[in-house]
Amino acid sequence: MGGAAPSGRHVLRQAIRGQRRDVAAGAALGAGHQAGEALVPVLIGVLIDQAVAGGDAGALAGWLAVLAVVYAGLSFSFRFGARAGERAAEQAAHDLRVRLVARVLDPRGGAENGRLPGALASIATEDAKRVGAVAMAVMSGVSALTGLAVGAVVLLLISVPLGLVVLAGTPVLLWAGHLLGKPLERRSEAEQERAAHSSGVAADLVAGLRVLKGIGAEAAAVTRYRITSGESLAATLRAARAEAVQSGLVLALTGLFIAAVALVGGRLAVQGDVSLGQLVSAVGLASFLLGPLEVLSWVNAELAQGRASAARVAAVLAAPPDVASGAGRLPAPVRGAMRLRGVVHGPLRAIDLDVAPGEVLGVAATDPADADALLRCLDRRADPDGGVVELDGVSLHDLDPAEVRTAVLVAGHDADLFAGTVRGNVTSADDSADDSADDSAEDRAEDRADRAMAAAGVAGALPLGGETPVSEGGRSLSGGQRQRVALARALAAGRAVLVVHDPTTAVDAVTEARIAAGIREMRRGRTTILVTTSPALLAVADRVALLDGGRIADTATHADLLRRHAAYRAAVLA
Structure with missing residues (x-):
């Protein structure tokens, strides 16, 4: 995710540039369609002048x-x-969704900060779709402008005053449409923001439904969602x-503009400056111009909504990572020696700790905040404010987070x-079988999964064991x-270092x-590091x-710590 942070305009340009072949082909074909539409009333006028007025059946058939x-x-x-x-619109939206998912799943983190999961889902779906639709809007805009240009040229050939009316009025209409689209852009951005927040709250409530029912907070949850959904509805209505x-x-x-064109054409016909066929062509072209101008109005609305959505997409793509990438490499094989020296992070103050390869170390924290801070440092979701965390003598700060997680x-x-x-x-979480086509690798993975489920007590807890459906x-x-099941998954992964946090709080x-x-x-x-207060x-x-x-x-055996520290006894025996 290197490079300059993308802006909303950059996201829009990149979405169009990435589909330039389809956009160009669609614009060319659309321009041909609009040019053909503009030529229809012209040909009808020629047919009237050269075939109908003269009674020439051959010319009539030819035209x-x-x-x-x-x-x-x-x-x-x-x-x-x-x-x-x-195709361009759908592919642009798809490519943008892929970029958003890649950013959210970036091992360095940061994209989720300040955003509910439902809000991120809304940005990756609705906002990406609106940005993708800009490709279709650009194509349609080029086609409509082509139709206007052809119409104006033909009107100039028929009558200079008529052509000048079109050439002078079209830019004014486009400028007015752009100004009128500004409030829509602002309100569209607010609409998407409130809709994303509402989706996030809904997803949050559904995820915690069991807890809400357990504490009897259903009414409060419904009230919260009703307020949020009402705000989203109000924003949608404003947009x-x-x-x-x-x-x-x-x-x-647009109607006033078309009426002006028809009025000027009618006066010219009355004065004899244009023929009957030319008058029919002029009126037909004036009616035809309504279509391209309506398309341009739609294009303005799509661009306004696309700019608002692009700004929201850009905010996620430009979110600063929680940690930086490192260029270091882990030794092979990884022995699993962990070392913390002077680690300062959040509530942690100068933590010094050594974990030998193959050791099972328990960490009992009297304050849950201390445990959370330690886990963040070990997982490299955050770098310590001071000190260093090492794996086999290599600082985690010097490693890419993705490489850290192949070992830890x-x-x-x-x-x-x-x-x-x-x-x-x-x-x-076990990718060992994916790296080899050898059936024995898959067999070993299956065996490790069975042993992990047995170790975590999964088989006896579920009626169908490993084949039990999970919603x-x-x-x-x-x-x-x-x-x-989560513990069995962690055990089956087979990492050199496994850190588990309170894996048995809900069992007897x-x-x-x-x-x-x-x-x-x-x-x-x-x-193995067990961060827990379970005796x-x-x-x-x-x-x-x-x-x-x-x-x-202090560091000692469980029995020794029970004898030495009242704080330890209070934490693990309470």
């Missing part, structure tokens, strides 16, 4: 054949021009009124599950079942003791570090 050819050409041009324009006003005023100005997996307490099956979730977000499972004590023993067995020979988990650790007041107060 009718020319009209048929023109109609076939403009029909062909419209069909394939519209196809190219739609709709602005669009209606703009369309109505532009249509009224931090399994959070609130890990999400995906729709599918339990086995599909457990194997989703979106894992909401079809209980809290304890979700925890065990007997199950927790079995899971603790399973983790110990499954991670034998690999570095069962801490009891199977080789050592436990007491994190109290933002500092490492």
